[in-house]
Amino acid sequence: MPGAALLDLPERAVQFGTGAFLRGFVEYFLDVANHRGRFGGRVVMVGSTGSGRDRVLEEQDGLYTLSIRGVERGAVVEERRVIGSVSRALSARDQWSEVLACARDPELRLVFSNTTEVGITLDEEDRPDLAPPRSFPGKLTRFLYERATAFGFDAGRGVVVLPCELIEDNGDRLREIVLALAARWELGAEFTDWVERAVPFCNTLVDRIVPGTPEAETLEEMQVSLGYRDELLTTCEVYRLFAIQGDAALAARLGFAEVDPGIVVAADIAPYRERKVRLLNGAHTITVAAALLCGCETVLEAVRHPLLGPFLRRVMLEEIVPGLDVPGAEEFAHAVLDRFANPFIRHALADISLQQTMKVRVRVVPSIVRHAERTGEAPPSLAFGFAAYLLFLRGEGERRPDDQGERVRRAWAAVPDDSRESIEDLVRTVCGDEALWGTDLARVPGLVEAVAEALARSVRDGVPAALEAHLAEVGAP
Numbered sequence: 001m002p003g004a005a006l007l008d009l010p011e012r013a014v015q016f017g018t019g020a021f022l023r024g025f026v027e028y029f030l031d032v033a034n035h036r037g038r039f040g041g042r043v044v045m046v047g048s049t050g051s052g053r054d055r056v057l058e059e060q061d062g063l064y065t066l067s068i069r070g071v072e073r074g075a076v077v078e079e080r081r082v083i084g085s086v087s088r089a090l091s092a093r094d095q096w097s098e099v100l101a102c103a104r105d106p107e108l109r110l111v112f113s114n115t116t117e118v119g120i121t122l123d124e125e126d127r128p129d130l131a132p133p134r135s136f137p138g139k140l141t142r143f144l145y146e147r148a149t150a151f152g153f154d155a156g157r158g159v160v161v162l163p164c165e166l167i168e169d170n171g172d173r174l175r176e177i178v179l180a181l182a183a184r185w186e187l188g189a190e191f192t193d194w195v196e197r198a199v200p201f202c203n204t205l206v207d208r209i210v211p212g213t214p215e216a217e218t219l220e221e222m223q224v225s226l227g228y229r230d231e232l233l234t235t236c237e238v239y240r241l242f243a244i245q246g247d248a249a250l251a252a253r254l255g256f257a258e259v260d261p262g263i264v265v266a267a268d269i270a271p272y273r274e275r276k277v278r279l280l281n282g283a284h285t286i287t288v289a290a291a292l293l294c295g296c297e298t299v300l301e302a303v304r305h306p307l308l309g310p311f312l313r314r315v316m317l318e319e320i321v322p323g324l325d326v327p328g329a330e331e332f333a334h335a336v337l338d339r340f341a342n343p344f345i346r347h348a349l350a351d352i353s354l355q356q357t358m359k360v361r362v363r364v365v366p367s368i369v370r371h372a373e374r375t376g377e378a379p380p381s382l383a384f385g386f387a388a389y390l391l392f393l394r395g396e397g398e399r400r401p402d403d404q405g406e407r408v409r410r411a412w413a414a415v416p417d418d419s420r421e422s423i424e425d426l427v428r429t430v431c432g433d434e435a436l437w438g439t440d441l442a443r444v445p446g447l448v449e450a451v452a453e454a455l456a457r458s459v460r461d462g463v464p465a466a467l468e469a470h471l472a473e474v475g476a477p
Helices: 004-008 020-024 026-035 053-059 096-103 136-150 170-184 189-198 216-226 248-254 270-293 299-304 308-323 329-340 356-375 380-396 405-413 420-431 447-461 463-474
Strands: 011-016 042-047 064-072 075-083 086-091 110-113 160-163 204-207 234-236 241-245 263-266
Touching: 011 096, 011 136, 020 026, 020 064, 020 234, 026 042, 026 075, 042 053, 053 086, 064 329, 086 096, 096 136, 110 136, 136 170, 136 189, 160 170, 160 248, 170 189, 204 270, 241 248, 241 270, 248 263, 270 299, 270 308, 270 329, 270 356, 270 380, 270 463, 299 308, 299 329, 308 329, 308 356, 308 380, 308 463, 356 380, 356 405, 380 405, 380 420, 380 447, 380 463, 405 420, 420 447, 447 463
Parallel strands: 011 042, 011 110, 042 086, 064 234, 110 160, 241 263
Antiparallel strands: 064 075, 204 241
């Protein structure tokens, strides 16, 4: 619970977005920092979607309960804390003048955002005289211009911008759009110079599953347990990572960087992104087809499955981790396994199977290639997962949207029968489609043969039996 002193701290951050993710992520870190006497400030939330969350936040004096539930080092963990790091919430549509007043506050240090990946795009029809401008970059540009002119373009009054949208180089991209709008709106060379000198736009990587407000029945049970009603009760997992690209000077300027092991400030955050894509996203992608074909519906069911659980651990710890030249890869892999085993989160496998082919290209193919470069042979369990993916696209499972997958389906349509020879021809054709994978997978030593063997066995005996035979051959992880 926040004490009275923490609820009287000055407003030192503005946040574009009021959604569940930021409530379980940024506000959590700042709340921890305030409890430890480090940041010493609160956040003004700015809502732009008309969700009404700003109104509810105001009714609750910016307070809400964060329920942190999950698995950590194999043990179930549950913590509840009332977040006190939000001072108030404003509607950009109805209170734009008050939002601009925040820009003139001398205490302001940081600007956060989470406006979805689509939010960081250039709207060529946006205008600075709108109240507010239509796009998030437009709002931010107008906000920064208000601050720059209010303080006479004093570089000491700059703010750090920390976008939390899940796109690569999000800070660089947002900065480019702000400068483009500044030029388009003719805001002047002095403003452009101020932005370039005084306003760092940090590339970030954010990682935490925040489901938000639970379903009605669970919410009612939790509120009975708490003894009060909370319209914004927010649930999240235990794991958290806020990787921020910058140096020691930036870390000091942030004021909250050292309060939690989940915060990393590094000169290059690309390794952390690769670690997440290859291990967390890659493990999802290579397992999902086999799991669906084994009758599982959720990630949790797959982790607990007597065959899929060992398969998943083997893929991660023996075939992906050794090929990663990134910090803490094995530790991260074990954390991912804990996250997959979280009994409080229902992560549907069907959702993960959307646009599966492109996901395989981005998340799995680099691990296959790297394993072959390192060992001189194809990774057997990744090959099995690839075979299950091919079988899934044949139509063995429910058809899900997959634009690039049509190329694989057309290859299946040309297969005359289920003979081993026909299946191997299919695998060689698909693996050799360089336009599909960005590389010729048919040249990976032994990959075509390994995939064809797993696929032929799965077609003949079914995926569960094929997976059992595969694990007997490669051994337990």
